[in-house]
Amino acid sequence: MLRFIKEIASWTAYILSAVAIGLAINTFVFQPTQIVGCSMESTFYENDKIMVNKLIHTFRSEPDYGDIVIIDSRVNRDRTIKDDLMDSLKYNAITSMFTKEKQDVLWIKRVIGKAGDTLEYIDGTLYRNGEALQEDYIKEPMRFFPEGKVVVPEGCIYVMGDNRNASLDSRMIGAIPLDHVIGKFAFKFN
Template sequence: MEEERKNDKKSEAMEWIKSIVFAVVIALLIKSFVFNTTYVLGSSMYPTLYEKDRLFTDKVSLYFKSPRRGNIIVLKAPDVANKDYIKRVIGIAGDTVEIKDGKVYLNGKVLKENYILGDSYTLTYDKSKWEVPKGYVFVLGDNREQGASKDSRYFGCIPVDSIKGIANFRYFPFDDRFGKLN
């Protein structure tokens, strides 16, 4: 009887271990291929995102389609190893992006940007016009104050394969900004 009870406990323990290992493997697969979480540091996406916002980013849709204009994306920083940036897609392959007199022009028309502060002036650095090549996107931070955002004005168009996910939901803080992005 005692031997049987020990075997039952061992069997139950093995079932628990198998269940935990299975859950961890599934969680790692989901995090690797389906979605991830992102913690916002800095103010480059203000007023859309605030420092310490927490977001879910969708990875799986990138396997089937390219990002669209207006998507908020997480990308590998092209200028700093092991760092990610969060930016908004402004131009996609084939687009011409130009910044003049503080306004962003997309394919010759002023881009309506209801996500930036109304009186924002978009500065340029040493270049003011970009042709977005195939397999690339042009990104900007929503905060257009001088020095607030390192983006395509600074490092040029970024390869689509450097995009780690599309931010689509703010899950923290639990305030009036909680919910779907874009």
């Protein structure tokens, strides 16, 4: 009986270690997730499964122009380690198979502007620092952009969906603080 109890304890320790390692990888390194909504069409479609590289968040790196990033849309509050843990449990492809909960705070968008950039929309074309952007990836011409010029504040990025006319993004919620950039698109899988 004692040997049986030791064996159960040993297996329990292995399983708990594996779960802890998996949670750490899912929270700080890579995370599978599923696309919800149409804001990134024609690049991604509803229910596409993607892998997110979270090292950009873990090491507080700044994404590049054109990068596809996952952001926390709750820009008027600070993010904590608790948010990282809860989001990695709640918003991944594995748990989404078992729940019907919609992903409402983490958005996938494309980086359009970085700190200090001036963005403006003139005659159907988006300009960054006076140069027209070549955006072959957008679904259709954009119909809405805030009036005047937008200057991206320090420590922030400006993001938009590829389906500009059906996307909630920086045009509505403002610039995204770098600590709200959760990860960067790595690859798509099915």
